[in-house]
Amino acid sequence: MKLDPFYLIVDDVSWLRRLLPMGVRLVQLRIKDRSDPEIREQVVTARRLCARAGACLIVNDYWRIALDEGCDFVHLGQSDLDEADVPALRKAGVRIGISTHSPDELERALTFKPDYIALGPVYPTTLKVMPWAPQGLARVAEWKRLIAPIPLVAIGGLTVERLPGIFRAGADSAAVVSDVIRHATPETRAREWIEATRSMAAK
Numbered sequence: 559m560k561l562d563p564f565y566l567i568v569d570d571v572s573w574l575r576r577l578l579p580m581g582v583r584l585v586q587l588r589i590k591d592r593s594d595p596e597i598r599e600q601v602v603t604a605r606r607l608c609a610r611a612g613a614c615l616i617v618n619d620y621w622r623i624a625l626d627e628g629c630d631f632v633h634l635g636q637s638d639l640d641e642a643d644v645p646a647l648r649k650a651g652v653r654i655g656i657s658t659h660s661p662d663e664l665e666r667a668l669t670f671k672p673d674y675i676a677l678g679p680v681y682p683t684t685l686k687v688m689p690w691a692p693q694g695l696a697r698v699a700e701w702k703r704l705i706a707p708i709p710l711v712a713i714g715g716l717t718v719e720r721l722p723g724i725f726r727a728g729a730d731s732a733a734v735v736s737d738v739i740r741h742a743t744p745e746t747r748a749r750e751w752i753e754a755t756r757s758m759a760a761k
């Protein structure tokens with residue numbers, strides 16, 4: 559499976575209205591601290607907007623809502639894996655991406671035969687407090703060797719300026735929150751990401 563090299567993560571569907579028209583083709587809806595009905599509404603709208611734009615939607619955490627609403631890709635962290643019904647997701651044809659931060663987590667993730675593995679935080683992130691030190695580019699290269707041909711997603715503290723190192727180390731896709739949605743001009747920054755990732759992935 560081929561992932562778009564630019565993997566945008568947003569915390570509200572309103573970002574999709576703004577940024578899908580820039581050419582974003584791979585997007586994760588990652589919403590925390592909202593009620594289940596609100597999440598469901600956001601997922602339904604995101605699914606419609608992404609389908610119309612020809613973009614791939616990945617739902618974070620809320621695998622049951624994703625399944626109910628006919629979404630075809632979810633992202634699961636290690637704690638999500640404790641309770642997710644992976645056989646039910648697979649039976650419905652839902653693809654699965656899994657977060658990893660250590661060799662133990664990678665070993666566990668691989669037992670689920672994921673459609674991609676995410677490694678993070680590659681650089682320090684301000685989005686959430688994490689118990690792991692930044693992994694660095696050598697770890698990205700190591701993960702690539704260990705998981706190929708499964709696609710590798712790099713995440714954590716990524717910026718346009720850091721992309722050459724990320725792709726040289728072997729990442730297939732670069733996931734980002736802050737450098738786009740907390741940027742002063744998110745539309746312009748999304749276009750810069752698209753241009754940079756497409757030219758690097760083409761090499």
Ligand SMILES: Cc1ncc(COP(=O)(O)OP(=O)(O)O)c(N)n1
Binds near residue numbers: 588711733
């Ligand atoms: C592409 C990608 N990689 C990692 C994560 C982190 O997932 P998780 O560990 O479950 O943490 P939360 O994002 O749920 O806080 C991700 N969401 N996406």
Ligand SMILES: Cc1nc(C(=O)O)sc1CCOP(=O)(O)O
Binds near residue numbers: 658678734736
């Ligand atoms: C949500 C998330 N998960 C990570 C992991 O390492 O699993 S790092 C991260 C934050 C990514 O946000 P930003 O691009 O703003 O650093």
Ligand SMILES: [Mg+2]
Binds near residue numbers: 618634638
């Ligand atoms: Mg999670």
